[in-house]
Amino acid sequence: MIENARVLQPEFIPGEIKHRDAETSHLSDALNPLLHGEAGETSFLFGPSGAGKTCVAKFTVNQLQENTVDVESQYVNCWENYSRFRTLYQLLDGIGKTIDIHRQSTPTDVLLERIRDYDDSQYVVILDEVDQLEDKSLLYDLYRIPNLTMILIANREESLFAPLDDRLHSRLSSSERLHFGQYRVDELTAILADRVQWGLATNAVERRQIELIADAAAGDARKAIGILRTAAKKADREGLTEITAEIIDESVPEAKSELRQKNIENLTSHQQSLFEIIANAGEINGKTLYERYCETVSSPKTKRTMRNYLSKMEHYNLIAATGKTQGKTYKSVGEAAESTAKPR
């Protein structure tokens, strides 16, 4: 059934973008100076997840690079590279200047300097999930590099601007800001239909079933494609030639837990046992959680460290914390908590 798995991957960028014409042309205007060898304007892309921000950014930059030679580009996910060093390292990687820097024994200043020294060509940089960046002053440093153009992506405008200091605030306030809304069901359906056409065998799924998926995704394109991918794989496994409504029904929660399982595997063993305790308890307060954790693990970390872990897990949306101070309790996110928290 699956003929081209690549187009079902979350990072796939199609050759044309549907239902984001205004955003795409707006961003492409901001990048226009690059066609004449000058730096583009700093742009901000805001909007909920799965609204096409990353896709539009990558697509527009790709398009730009097809029309001009002397532009380098790099995409950095600041969620994964949240430290100043890691982000800078990725940026250097984009211009092939990481040789002899693999080691950590290089001060971050040197990395920044090396980017600053680079003036072979214009450099476009997409910083995704930029609100996750620990040290926001990096944006200020990057902003001051003449031939560097930044495209900054974040979920909510406030979450990015609130922690910025005045100096950066005033610099960036004049930048281009693009707000993305959620996709409507018919828009998602069109996006999915394309993927179906490119990636699946003909007649593998009916229009009505595509709408079903679009509806279940609640405006989130990434989620929609995830469900489609899961459903197609499932149908393949079961030897079906068509994706039925039943398959889709089963795939919706599966697609969700797939991502979740991935996140869980990224945790250290200590974090995993914490997660299991929370999942099994349903809801638990900090004190008893720490007590049980100490019983479970052979050499437990400090209470303070546990809190660090917990905030990280909250960050990953694996658990949710409610209440403040004394009354604060933790619980795992999602219904199928017990089934996903299998010991390893």
Place this chain on the structure above:
DNA sequence: ATTCCACGGGAAAGCATGGACC
């Protein structure tokens, strides 16, 4: 009003790693 204690930020110690030097 007072005490208690969880929370979370910042400083500092500890750890792993790779480079320079001998």
Place this chain on the structure above:
DNA sequence: GGTCCATGCTTTCCCGTGGAAT
């Protein structure tokens, strides 16, 4: 090779804050 040093990352220590219990 062996030793020391620099660096980023992780963990711990320390402490102010503020809500809850007494």
